[in-house]
Amino acid sequence: MGAEAGTEKGTTQRRAxxxxxxILTAAARLFAEQGITATGMEQVATEAPVSKRTLYLHFRTKSDLVLAHLRALAESGSTLEGVLTLEDLDPRERILRLFDPPAADAAVARGCPFIDAAAEFPDPESPIHAYAREQKLLMVRLLAALVRELGCEEPDALAEQLVTLADGAASRAMVLNEADYGRHARAAAKTLLAHALPGTA
Structure with missing residues (x-):
């Protein structure tokens, strides 16, 4: 009886x-295609597909779902910030990879999801806006560490400049529907790096 109960419990956990x-996969697709605000919980349940009861068992509110979605993106390494942690690349290459065209199915194909989320939840006190801000600040810290490793004497300032280029390029790529728009920012980033780090151009 004990073994049977254990097996049944394990099956229930796997199903859950x-x-x-x-749910998270459906939400990610819908949020990317039509925005967070325009996506209803019932639509997510239909797309998953799960019952509304199951959806609300996992995510009590839509804000809970949005936060879980953003955390999953951050953990996946598929956002702009993710490329900065690729240890098989040298620091300069990681920085320049910020400006590469995203993969066709990447989370950043439609711009930066954290900027998008902050725009849809503009209240700075909103947990969603706060999490988006946290990720964008993390991006600056990661970049500062990389340019410091390259020998930059003012890493924080250079990191802010590079972040501005990367975020701006991602936003314009989305607005213009031009996946390769980052090439313009990449050229500017090379100029910044060459100026701040002589001998690295």
Whole structure:
């Protein structure tokens, strides 16, 4: 009886985890296609597909779902910030990878999801806006560490400049529907790096 109960419990947990993953996958697709505000919880449940009861068991509110979605993106490494942690690349190459065209199915194909989320939840006190801000500040810290490693004497200032280029390029790529728009920012980033780090151009 004990073994049977354990097996049944394990099956239930796997089903629950599977439902959660389907919900997050559906939410990510819908949020990217039509925006967070325009996506309703019922639509997410239909797309998952799960019952509304199951959806609300996993995510009590839409804000909970949005936060889980943003955390999943951050953990996936598929956002702009993710490329800065690729240890198999040298620091300069990681920086320049910020401006590469995203993969066709990447989370950043439609711009930066953290900037998008902050724009849809403009209240600075909103947990969603606060999480987006946290990720954008993390991006600056990661860049500052990389340019410091390259020998930059003013890493914080250079990191802010590079972040501004990367975020601006991602936003314009989305607005203009031009995936390769980052090439313009990449050229500017090379100029900044050459000026701040002689011998690295």
């Amino acid at each position: 985890q599977g439902a959660r993953e389907r």
